[in-house]
Amino acid sequence: TYVVTDPCIKCKFMDCVDVCPVDCFYEGENFLVIDPAVCIDCGICVPECPVDAIKPEDKDTDGKWLAINTQFTAVWPNITRKGTPPADSADFERETGKFEKYFS
Template sequence: MTYVVTENCIRCKYMDCIEVCPVDCFYVGENMLVINPDECIDCGVCEPECPAEAIFPDSDDRAGAWAEKNTEFSRIWPNITRKGTPPADADEWKDKPDKAALFSPEPGQSAG
C-alpha cells in the first residue's frame, strides 16, 4: 500500500504533508503535489496533515485514477522536502469539487 494525492490538492497545494514525511517522497507540480509510491513507506502521517483532505491510501476508491498520475509525475517533477508558500487563493479552492480538469502537468518549484 502507498498513499496517493488526489484532485483535492489542485490549486490548494498547502504542503503541510511535506513537513511530516519521514522519507521525502513528495514531488511538486505547478498546482499540486504527488507521492512517489516506490518511496512511500505507508506510514500515513501525511494524510491527517492535509487541510484539503487530498491524501488517501491507494486501497481507497477515492485514490482511483490519481494513483497512476502520482506514479507518472513523481518521476518527472522535482522532489520537495520543505513546505513552501501555498497559493494566495488556496482557501478559496479547498472545498471545490471536480478540479481534475484544472490539473497542470507542468513541474513546480521545489522549496527544498
C-alpha cells in the first residue's frame, strides 16, 4: 500500500484524489489519508503530490504512517474529487514534524 505522510498536513493540495482508480482517499480538516486496505498500489497518485507526501509502505520504516492512515480512514469521510486546498497551504510546504505539532 501507499500512505500519506507529514508533508500533506496543512497543505492538503488534493491533486492525488482525482487520479485514484479506487477512491481510497479520506479527508480531515487539514490532512488526507489513504485506506491501506483498499489501495491497489498503482502509484498513480505519487507524482501528483506537489509536496511529495505519498510514500510506499516500505519507506515507512516504523509503521507510523500506516497506523495513522488506518486510524483516520476509520473516522474521516471518503473523498472522490479534489476540493479547495487551505488558503494558507503554501505557508506550510517546508515545515517538518507537522503531525507532532498539529495532531498531538
